[in-house]
Amino acid sequence: MVGECRGLLLDIVPQPNISDQWLWRHEVGGGYSMRDAYHLLTTMDPPCVDTTPDLIWHKHVPLKVSVLAWRLLRNRLPTKDNLVRRNIISHDSQLCVSGCGGLETSHHLFLSCPVFAPLWCLVKSWIGISSADPDLLQDHFV
Template sequence: MEGIAIEQSQVEFRNCFRRSIHDGGNTSFWHDHWIGVDKLSSLFPRLYRLESNVDVTVKERVLSGSNELTLNNNWVRSPAGRVTDELYVLTGLIKSFGFEQGGGQNRWVWTLDSDGLFRVNSLASSIDAQLLGSNVSSLCTIRNNIIPKKIEIFAWRTLKKRLPVRIELDKRGIDLDSVRCPVCDDDLESVEHSIIFCKNALDIWDRVYKWWNMGSFSSFSIQEVLGDDPASNTSKFGKKVWLAVRWISAYLIWKNRNNKGRSSGYQQDRRSRNSIGSCGSQVPHLAFRVDGIVSLGR
């Protein structure tokens, strides 16, 4: 989640809280989220414009009768037309509401957990669900505990196509001399080109796949290269190791791309291949060698 603000994650953070009402004396009827899926000023905008006192509290606006709750209306004019539809829905919503029993105080409740207590884990899960959408299950392996955290973060950013490649920087109005690939200059630099289709990247992937006896490299999307591979005929841990090798390879390809200006293309290619060949040093309890798919070193 590095670099992602909550408001940019498509999660309505304010709607993750609601007001738990005992008497409603210090809860805004219109501006606090105490009933429904949002604050009432957003759910019923036409009625809100007719309100004579927008700062009215729940206690002042909702009356508790013998059998049900009722609205103590105070409009600047009588609702008419489509506004009556909003009034009908609001009245039904109020009637179905139940005040908290006992002498407690009004308080804020976290809606993502059943006990009403705020937890970072539940917020993170909600943000993941919004950002990853239908791909949540296929991206669950983002948490791979056999590689450094920085590579996990890189893999997540790559799968979400959040790398600062030149096409994306240009879209954000950043003035660049060129939007072509800084390594091969053969095409526009997108995430797919930088990590997969650049000549340097293709050479690396071809060597990695042959090294691991995975056949020739023939993937055409980031998801195919860095996503989980359920078809791989090996153990659960073997799949995790093979995924780790691909993530480390992609990370070193990207690192090589960022070092473009420091050395010649030939030197970069050689350094990338040597770095990948020694990537076992980043996963201390594994010895990477070709033996079917993976051989474990203890």
């Protein structure tokens, strides 16, 4: 909800040379009405709500785990596809380190690699939960 409000506030700009007056960009005349705000909120695309910060940066989660999760969910790990994109390694050396033949991406390493992906079953067994494995890293994390 905070992100939605912050996004709406970006559409209100102070007017120079006019004291105590604001301009609402979504109305032709610049005036603000609840009707116009309601119309904007009900017709705009739903915002991307990121619920993971509370999970990632929890006080009981070690900092190194939080940093790894943050980098993983934002595709900032030094996987071979990211290294190729940054011109650190060549295109022909982006195969998975496990030798399975797949392209090394975060998704591949954590969810679809035949060597590393089965580790999730062991982790779930270790912490005593059972669930269907989601296909997205974000869903898997939550």
